[in-house]
Amino acid sequence: MLTIDSLSHRLSSYLEPDQIRAVKRAYYYAEQAHTGQYRRSGEPYITHPLAVANILASMHMGYQSLIAAMLHDVIEDTGISKKAIGEQFGEPIADLVDGVSKLAKIEYESQAEKQAKNFQKMAMAMAHDLRVIVVKLADRLHNMRTLGALAPAKKRRIAKETLEIYAPIAHRLGMNDLRIEYEDRCFTAMHPLRASRLQAALKHVRGNRKALVENIQDAIENRLQREGIPALVIGREKHLYSIYNKMRAKKKSFKEIMDVYAFRVIVEDIDTCYRALGAVHNLYKPMASEFKDYIAIPKINGYQSLHTILIGMHGVPIEVQIRTKEMDELASRGIAAHWLYKSVNGKDHGEESQARVDRWIQRILEIQQHAGNSLEFIENVKIDLFRDEVYVFTPKGAIVELPAGATPVDFAYNVHTDIGNACVACRINDRPAPLSQPLQSGQKIKIITSEASQPNPNWLNFVVTAKARSAIRHYLKTQHHMESVELGRRMLARALANNDLSLDALAIDQFQYVLDLNKLKTRDDLYEQIGQGKIAAISVVKGLHPNADHDHSLTPITIESPDGLLISFARCCRPIPGDQILGHFSTGKGIVVHRETCKNIGDLRSKGENINPINWSAQVTGEYYTEIRVEVNSERGIIASLATRIAETRTNIEGIQVAERDAEHSVITLTIAVKNRKHMADVMRRVRTMRSVSSVHRGKN
Incomplete structure (x- = not known):
């Protein structure tokens, strides 16, 4: 059985006598503090801190870490304060003990959130002092070794958390022996048979x-x-x-x-x-x-x-x-x-491994800043924790380490967030390649950027690094905010112009009155609320000018391209440039554009929803989805012939649905990307000339 004397004997192989005495003093202090406390197995509680210290001794950890292991449950379980520990053993040890204690406190609504918050706290603790996490890993290892006394459901829950969080951290810190023991014990607890x-x-x-x-x-x-x-x-x-x-x-x-x-x-x-x-x-x-x-x-x-x-x-x-x-x-x-x-062959291996871990922790803290909440944060970090690596080269020959499956977009964000945000294309080994292509070790990657470019939401479907994923999400959230502000400003300016008022001519106290009325702090907050449809522009005008006219018909908002995050196109009627359109202000989504003839617009009007006129800009650009319905005589290869005919007009097909009308006839609904009504009419004309086609018309809702 492990005793303080057998541990002291073990420590004598690498610690000074006065350091061993300090560890023993911490043992007796903890033993007294935990008097009358027992573990689930029935053993005195002190056996646990002693075992944790023994695990750290097998790693030849310093005496301060061993003292922290002895005292790691004292603050939490016995009511002794951090200050008291500081007075007895010094501030550095009190900080260590406090760091370990904080990793196992608050209760959360869900297990997932608890796990996420715990990991966030670990990231902060690691950034402060890496020894905190090493003590915590040893603490968890002893808990895994003594799982026997727990109920099966609790065993599985602890094993799952260990496998998902602690084993990957041990792996990332290079502590292979620890990781292997974690994995084998978790496997036995989760799948005993x-x-x-x-x-x-x-x-x-x-x-x-x-x-x-x-x-x-x-x-x-x-x-x-x-x-x-x-x-x-x-x-x-x-x-x-x-x-x-x-x-x-x-x-x-x-x-x-x-x-x-x-x-x-x-x-x-x-x-x-x-x-x-x-x-x-x-x-x-x-x-x-x-x-x-x-x-x-x-x-x-x-x-x-x-x-x-x-x-x-x-x-x-x-x-x-x-x-x-x-x-x-x-x-x-x-x-x-x-x-x-500390030093081998004149090379400081300790410094090297510390620097590598520091880089990783820095990356975790960056992800934390960009993440919306603790669950999103942990989802990103889990992606980053447990992967094999590929090693690729920059054009100047520097080596970049990335997880297996990483793409040029991951590479771009790894180099710098701004390069990722401005990335438009790439060259792999001097040849053009898709941004979604997984990288192989040894390749040379060149990223091509453009100031006009911005992250594409589709990148989230293939990036694998947490840094890329969180940076893209962060950019899109910020972009959404900026577009809301700009749209809201335009809408308020238009509503004011309809009442012979001007945004620039409004006095500061008038604006303050509107902000106070809506419990908002800044003008941008007001514009964002209007842009997202949470506050109607006319209600703001009425606050400033009680006799304001409700007619919005003067200066409709114009649509210049399909790319705005706050302007979306209704799937029910799929409007395209050239159609008469109206905008429905949907809370949180901004403007949803419908065709004037769409029956859903009538329904929304009858419910008193906020409907506004909208125009296409004279210079409208981009591609817009619309549907055409083609009635055909069913015959072999008809879909392939139809797709070929449409491809000849340089039109992309985004979706095909087939419904059989009877044994001889089918209706094929195609979703195609067109520039405007003329483009759509050209496609329909080409399809109409096919021998098997009996009729073509645009889809209606």
Whole structure:
């Protein structure tokens, strides 16, 4: 059983005697504070902080982190204040303890929101002091190790949260050992039957493979010895959750996944890594496409290693990872090894891993600023947390790390938000490519920008990085606000002009009167409310001028293009330039444009809705969707012939619906993109000349 003495003995291998005494003092302080408190398993509560400190000791964490582990539940559970801890153990430790305590407080309406808010707090805590998160990860690991005493539903809930939040954080901080244990314990808690069956199968296979593993290991060791390369060769075990995940993701059987043999080769220095690679490539034939050099280009979490796959005797695939002892430590412990290896080969690995984590935390904080709420924030961060990487080059040769599946738009936002916002096209390896094309490692990416450009809402369908997603959403929200303000200003100016008043001539106190009347702070707030249809422009005019005329017929708003976020076109009647139109002010949506003949306009009028005249600008541009209904004699290939005929007029087809009228006749409804009524008439004329077509007319609602 773990005691404070056995922990002290462990600490003596790397801490100073006075530091160990401080840790013991914190233990006795916590033991006294938690007197009379017990865990769900019936053990005294102090066993938990002691176990957490022991996990941190296995990572060789500093004495302050160990003291924080001892005291991490004191503020929350015993009523002892942060100030009291500060007086006893100093401010830095009080801050650490407070940071860990704050990560598990407030209750929320839903589990999802609680999880989201917790993660937001973690992001802030990480930015302040990374040790807070390391203590929290150790705390969660001990909770996972002692899940046994909980009800099955609670076990599953804690396991799910650990898998979705804590395992990815451990992965991102490079703490591989921790991540693997999290994943295996979560898998066992969530799917006990699957886990036990897989465990039994693994045990069985291990026995059968023993001789072959030993043969391959001997062959590698002998070859390295012959080349004069001192190395440690270890057979690598796949862990339960990774086997289960591969079986599901790659739809492979247990046998296929277990057919691969994995080894790790640990050598003295980087130079020897490459010499060892040459030696194993001489021993067995390598698979050319499977070599990865993570020493030259480390993974996003700082992981370094050479990976290669060899074809052994009888065509057996052999995975080999070659790395130095320091790289192995960093791969297992990640950021926690930062305190252990301050300087290796004149290179400060601690600083490097800290800088990498700082960049990641900075990115999380940027996402937090752009996110609308905690749930949107966590959705974005989950996307960012758990992905493999691709490494691509800027035109100047700088390396950019991106998650697998990233597109040129993700690349653009990674370089700078302004470049993402202004992106119009790209070149991959000097050739034009679509903005939605997933990037491959090693490609050179050039982004082409235009000052007139702005983010396209469709990009949200294919971007994969959280930074791109949150920046696009943020831009669209801001754009929506700006368009609301501009539209509202135009509408108020028009309503005032109808009553021989001018926006510029209004006195400041007149405006203030209207703002106070509507409980608003600024002019822009007023314009936005008018633009979104929440306040009628005429009611503002009436506030200023009680005898105002209600007639809006003088200066209708004009439509210049289909791109405004606050002007949308009704699907019921699909208006296009040339149609007589009216605008319905819909709260929150701005103006919805209908044809004058649309029967829905009559319904809206009868309900007293806000309907206004609208005109097409003389220079109206863009494409507008409309529907044409084509009655045809049913015959083979008629839809293809129809599509070809329409394509000849350089018109895009956005949708086709077919309804059978009877055995010989069908009605085909096509949604097409046209510039105006003349363009639509040209399309209908071309379709009408087809032999199988009996009639063509425009869709009505």
